[in-house]
Amino acid sequence: MSSWEEGHNARTSTTAFAAMLTPVDPGPAIVACNTCRLDKDRRDDEQGRRGGALLGAALRAAQAADARYAAIAIQDMPCLFACGDHCTIHLRASGKISYVLGRFAPDMDAARAILDYALHYANSPDGRVPYAQWPEGVKGHFITRSPPEGYVAS
Numbered sequence: 001m002s003s004w005e006e007g008h009n010a011r012t013s014t015t016a017f018a019a020m021l022t023p024v025d026p027g028p029a030i031v032a033c034n035t036c037r038l039d040k041d042r043r044d045d046e047q048g049r050r051g052g053a054l055l056g057a058a059l060r061a062a063q064a065a066d067a068r069y070a071a072i073a074i075q076d077m078p079c080l081f082a083c084g085d086h087c088t089i090h091l092r093a094s095g096k097i098s099y100v101l102g103r104f105a106p107d108m109d110a111a112r113a114i115l116d117y118a119l120h121y122a123n124s125p126d127g128r129v130p131y132a133q134w135p136e137g138v139k140g141h142f143i144t145r146s147p148p149e150g151y152v153a154s
Contacts, residue, residue, distance in 0.1 A: 028093040028122035029073035030114060032056035036079075037086040038106065051087045052076075054106035059089075062111035072118045082143055091118055095148050096127030101141040113137025 036052030037043050044050055056076050063069040080100060082088040087110070088102035099121075104110040113135040120129040147153045 024075055025073060026094055027073060028071065028118060029075050029091075030059060030118055031075045031077055031080070031090040031092065032059060033080040033082065033088045033090075034076040034078055036088050036102075037083075039086050040103075051106045055087045055089070055104060055110065058106055058108050058111035059114065062108055062115055066112075066115075068119060069115045072115060072122060085143055088143065089114060091121055093122060093127065096121070096124070097148065097153055098127065098146050100143045100146075101138060102143050103141055110137055 032055055033052040034056055035050055036055070038045055038049075038051035038054070042051075045054065053076075056074065059074045063072065063074055080088050080090055082100055082102050085102035087104040087106050088100060089104075090098060090100050091114075092098035101114070104114070114137070116135040117129065117138045120133045121127055145153060
């Protein structure tokens with residue numbers, strides 16, 4: 001057994017690892033960082049709410065208001081480690097390139113733009129969406145892209 005395998009087995013067999021991950025249903029999902037800053041200058045709003053939590057709530061409200069978004073899961077987790085940016089989300093689906101986007105205002109306009117992009121993403125074979133289909137509200141918000149396990153992007 002290689003040292004990587006030994007380390008991996010040791011990490012994955014601990015209860016700490018199991019406690020760190022929560023199973024979710026497969027399929028296209030927007031994972032909102034619920035601990036993200038409100039904006040580049042402020043951590044919380046006047047009521048002490050984080051921007052990421054507000055963006056997650058806006059995503060859920062937009063989803064509830066439009067049946068087209070029903071197949072896109074909205075999930076939350078603390079810290080996507082994109083702390084140089086604020087109001088970040090991770091867009092992912094099995095076998096597709098995934099994306100981290102950020103620097104959103106935590107409002108309904110941003111939520112609808114994210115969900116509109118997520119619809120195109122979900123309907124794409126590999127996660128790539130032609131630029132002409134990008135909603136204006138996501139342009140300039142991409143931070144990273146990651147290939148699915150077993151692939152690199154070309």
